[in-house]
Amino acid sequence: VGGSSSEVVRLDLEGGAFLAPMPMQRLEEVNALSVNPAMPVLSCAGSNGLVESYDLRESSKPLRSLKVVEAMGGGQTEEQVTCCAYSKSGMQFAAGTSGGLIRVY
Numbered sequence: 001v002g003g004s005s006s007e008v009v010r011l012d013l014e015g016g017a018f019l020a021p022m023p024m025q026r027l028e029e030v031n032a033l034s035v036n037p038a039m040p041v042l043s044c045a046g047s048n049g050l051v052e053s054y055d056l057r058e059s060s061k062p063l064r065s066l067k068v069v070e071a072m073g074g075g076q077t078e079e080q081v082t083c084c085a086y087s088k089s090g091m092q093f094a095a096g097t098s099g100g101l102i103r104v105y
Helices: none
Strands: 007-012 017-023 030-035 041-046 050-055 064-067 081-086 093-097 102-104
Touching: 007 030, 041 081, 050 081
Parallel strands: 030 081
Antiparallel strands: 007 017, 030 041, 041 050, 050 064, 081 093, 093 102
């Protein structure tokens, strides 16, 4: 569960318990989350124009950080990444900004 903090709250639905929160490295707030359907990878869209992706088996540091707003030709520095999603195959990733732009990787 993402929100207005730099952590992702994790839940064990089978065990009915909260797990230790997952701290983000560079995100100030988490606007959206997407889990890759083919691999145990969680991508988190942030308020500062970044997307951080984590291996759920080892979540201490991000696998990759994408500077989505910067990659769109600079964009406005106050733009946020507000949504993200993986394709059904898990081979493509899309991120959308508060300025209405979409980037597909």
